[in-house]
Amino acid sequence: MSGTALAAGVVAVAAGLSLGLAAVGGAAVTAQRAAGAADAAALAAADVTSGAVSSGEGACELAARVAAASGSALVSCTVDGLTATVEVRSAYSGLVAVARARAGPPNT
Template sequence: MAGTVASVGVVACLASFAVGFAVVGGASVAGQRLAGAADAAALAAADAASGAVTGDPCARADEVAAAVGAQVAACDVDRLVATVSVEGSFAGLVLRASARAAPPPSL
């Protein structure tokens, strides 16, 4: 009987660890997806600011972020440098990522 109780305790402990690791893994994936969305949105805004594509830079950033399920929280364009912050959620938590894009420096 004591062995059964110990076995059930070990299985319950391992199951709780597995659930915890799955949640942490899911949050990590959501964070990386959000970082990718921020990068893409900043690149889109920088392209619009440089004239490579038409349109308002922050509107372009919003279009790109929305395509991957994120929302633009902040968009700042200073000359050709675009800084974009996007927000998303995971398990009821708000996640935020930022990125900056600009033309390469001249040599």
């Protein structure tokens, strides 16, 4: 009987650890996805601002569309000269990952 209880305890601990690692892994993936979305959104906004890309919409509108295509939501977008700064958020299991990115000419 004690062997069965020990085996059940080991299985329960292994299952708990597996679920915990899956949650941590999912959160890490979401954080990386948010960072990638922020980078892409900032680059898109900076490209529109500099004239490298012509678009019928404004820089921040395009940044919002790029962030949404990456599964994130644009929270803030500012354009200062040719430099664009954005903040995006992504959610995973009730947790929110926030990422910020800046794009523009070097040394600005």
